[in-house]
Amino acid sequence: MALQFYNTASRKKELFTLPEGVPAVRMYCCGPTVYHFAHIGNLRTYIFEDFLVRTLKYYGFKVNHIVNITDVGHLTSDADDGDDKMEKGAAREGKSVWDIAKFYTDAFMADCKRLNIQEPTRWTRATEHIQEQIDLVKTLEEKGFTYRTSDGIYFDSLKFPRYADFARLDVENLRKGSRIDMGEKKNATDFALWKFSPTDKKRAMEWDSPWGVGFPGWHIECSAMAMKYNGPTLDIHCGGTDHIRVHHTNEIAQSECANGVPFSRFWMHGEFLRLDGSKMSKSSGEFLTVSLLMEKGFNPLDYRYFALGSHYRNYLNFSYESLEGAREALKSLHKKTDPLIGKATSIESEKAKAFQNEFCEAIGDDLNMPRALGILNTMLKSDLDDGEKAALVLDMDKIFGLKLDEPREEFEKKIDGVDVEKIESLIAARKVARENKNWAESDRIRDELAAMNVMIKDSKEGTTWEIK
Ligand code: AMP
Ligand code: ZN
Numbered sequence: 001m002a003l004q005f006y007n008t009a010s011r012k013k014e015l016f017t018l019p020e021g022v023p024a025v026r027m028y029c030c031g032p033t034v035y036h037f038a039h040i041g042n043l044r045t046y047i048f049e050d051f052l053v054r055t056l057k058y059y060g061f062k063v064n065h066i067v068n069i070t071d072v073g074h075l076t077s078d079a080d081d082g083d084d085k086m087e088k089g090a091a092r093e094g095k096s097v098w099d100i101a102k103f104y105t106d107a108f109m110a111d112c113k114r115l116n117i118q119e120p121t122r123w124t125r126a127t128e129h130i131q132e133q134i135d136l137v138k139t140l141e142e143k144g145f146t147y148r149t150s151d152g153i154y155f156d157s158l159k160f161p162r163y164a165d166f167a168r169l170d171v172e173n174l175r176k177g178s179r180i181d182m183g184e185k186k187n188a189t190d191f192a193l194w195k196f197s198p199t200d201k202k203r204a205m206e207w208d209s210p211w212g213v214g215f216p217g218w219h220i221e222c223s224a225m226a227m228k229y230n231g232p233t234l235d236i237h238c239g240g241t242d243h244i245r246v247h248h249t250n251e252i253a254q255s256e257c258a259n260g261v262p263f264s265r266f267w268m269h270g271e272f273l274r275l276d277g278s279k280m281s282k283s284s285g286e287f288l289t290v291s292l293l294m295e296k297g298f299n300p301l302d303y304r305y306f307a308l309g310s311h312y313r314n315y316l317n318f319s320y321e322s323l324e325g326a327r328e329a330l331k332s333l334h335k336k337t338d339p340l341i342g343k344a345t346s347i348e349s350e351k352a353k354a355f356q357n358e359f360c361e362a363i364g365d366d367l368n369m370p371r372a373l374g375i376l377n378t379m380l381k382s383d384l385d386d387g388e389k390a391a392l393v394l395d396m397d398k399i400f401g402l403k404l405d406e407p408r409e410e411f412e413k414k415i416d417g418v419d420v421e422k423i424e425s426l427i428a429a430r431k432v433a434r435e436n437k438n439w440a441e442s443d444r445i446r447d448e449l450a451a452m453n454v455m456i457k458d459s460k461e462g463t464t465w466e467i468k
Pocket of ligand 2: 029030222
């Protein structure tokens with residue numbers, strides 16, 4: 001059966017096959033920057049990528065799935081300046097950048113597990129691949145694609161004539177419009193490959209390089225690690241749509257200039273989760289975490305089911321009402337499937353095979369999960385016998401990943417209307433105040449928490465909290 005995906009590069013659905021001799025799909029997904037919890041918007045993208053990997057496997061492909069962990073603090077703006085996110089996270093919580101990276105990497109992996117997102121073939125940490133990044137910058141330098149300014153080594157985007165093609169950028173206007181704020185860059189679309197550490201301050205993370213002590217620019221890690229584990233050409237590269245204009249455009253420029261071959265055959269992008277009509281984002285506004293949903297009595301799989309209900313290329317608006325709707329729908333699905341599981345035979349009859357084919361076609365049509373879910377429900381209402389129904393549920397759940405073969409786990413509602421993020425950031429601020437012996441501030445924060453009915457307990461292991 002034909003497998004087809006929408007390719008951002010061509011803006012069309014294309015048939016997916018592997019070139020002769022390639023044993024496994026060479027896949028790379030941009031991973032999280034670990035200076036804070038992943039929000040459920042980020043996780044929507046990883047759920048989409050999980051559906052993709054499961055679908056490829058269902059179609060019989062092996063997948064070499066690489067996901068990076070951005071634990072180097074790249075700078076907060078796309079223009080390569082601003083604050084270092086990791087250092088900001090460390091200052092916020094009074095921890096070292098290394099502790100921050102470890103803590104939020106573990107938290108991210110725990111969230112993926114709760115959402116039944118399968119582990120990639122390999123997680124790759126940027127800090128463990130500094131040499132590979134330096135080597136790639138050296139190649140670009142030898143081939144004449146770089147120049148040096150007083151603060152770093154930059155990629156000269158004018159030397160890559162196809163620069164604007166991928167994101168359909170209006171480069172003329174972009175370059176005209178941003179003469180200011182360009183620093184010593186020659187073109188607005190040039191970007192840092194290696195940044196020098198400031199002379200007046202020691203950075204928490206910095207490395208030696210042929211150009212001086214510093215740290216990698218924020219795009220180079222993905223190209224370097226993708227090439228190391230999957231060679232110069234990938235079959236599929238994924239991320240959220242926010243990466244199309246800058247991050248993926250720059251990954252393509254540097255990779256193709258270094259290797260002289262296309263960087264990825266397919267590019268697939270997940271659309272945003274929105275909250276009140278705008279993108280949920282780590283750096284601004286409210287963001288919701290899996291832990292918070294659990295505190296409110298949701299099973300993380302309710303969120304997975306919620307994500308399943310909309311196509312990955314459409315915006316998805318989050319509200320507690322719609323999440324409650326997803327919870328009820330998943331509960332009623334369990335009511336239908338629980339009595340069947342255990343009776344599974346095999347998919348034998350023409351009618352059962354027809355359901356299976358229809359399902360296979362739906363997921364193979366650019367991951368049409370809402371349609372696939374509809375097929376599951378129609379199949380459950382059909383007159384197939386229980387054994388075949390159960391076999392089909394188990395087969396389809398290889399893609400949905402809703403754990404329909406396990407009893408549903410209920411989560412006790414611990415809080416109502418409490419902002420866990422706020423509580424945790426107040427506790428972190430109190431810790432900093434205490435370390436600075438600022439007792440007045442630490443007491444003020446304790447009172448603010450008490451006013452929210454939050455009781456805190458300090459011990460050698462740290463501070464825990466509970467709702468009164
Ligand atoms: P970050 O940790 O910010 O690098 O983001 C990790 C992944 O989440 C990237 O693939 C982003 O494109 C994606 N992402 C960021 N915000 C959202 C959102 N609101 N909805 C869906 N995906 C997002
Ligand atoms: Zn990336």
